[in-house]
Amino acid sequence: MGASIAITNRSLHDQVAGRIRDLIIEGTLEPGSRIDEAHLIEELGVSRTPFREALRTLAAEGLVIVRPSKGSIVRKLTPEDVFSMLEVLANLEKLAGELACERASAEEIDALVDVHERMMECYRARDRMPYYKLNQEFHSRLAELSKNETLQEVQANIQARLKRIRYISNEKPDFWAGAVADHEEMVKALKERDGQRLGEAMSTHLKRTWDRVRQSL
Structure with missing residues (x-):
């Protein structure tokens, strides 16, 4: 330092x-x-x-x-800690995706798509920390679009504790590329307001995060 x-x-x-x-x-x-x-x-x-x-x-x-x-x-998380949090987060964000497609305004969806586009700019520049922070913003704002305060509160609590874990999930180029592909699928479903498709994409993304980090714990 x-x-x-x-x-x-x-x-x-x-x-x-x-x-x-x-x-x-x-x-x-x-x-x-x-x-x-x-x-x-x-x-x-x-x-x-x-x-x-x-x-x-x-x-x-x-x-x-x-x-x-x-x-x-x-704080050092055990593999069991990480798995249990990602398991819950996968189901929370699945619900968030479904609710966002029902409840978000067109302007809110456009604003979230804009966060995604800025993420993609960082990915193309291989600028990892700014990408990571926009990624955190994307997931937080998607939870907000659920319009469910309890969901937002629990999602924010788990996401905060997993910050280091989410960062290392993109350490390898193929892992990062996979996460980007996941986000492209999420945004396609979001634009079409296909709640079931978005929910499944969110859940799958979190489950793949476990596969990407389990060997690093």
């Missing part, structure tokens, strides 16, 4: 949380590792208070475990 990750606005703890989150997603801060607070505070150029607030935010997302008097560690 170098000076390039320094925070420019020290008053915003969400910026600090965003930088630490990226370090966890990219694997710079490895699962199960202790977070060196003094080193990161210096690297990020922030004071202890916003840093600690950022850790609490990440703990609420399930990315960090804060241990009083023992320091914080990056």
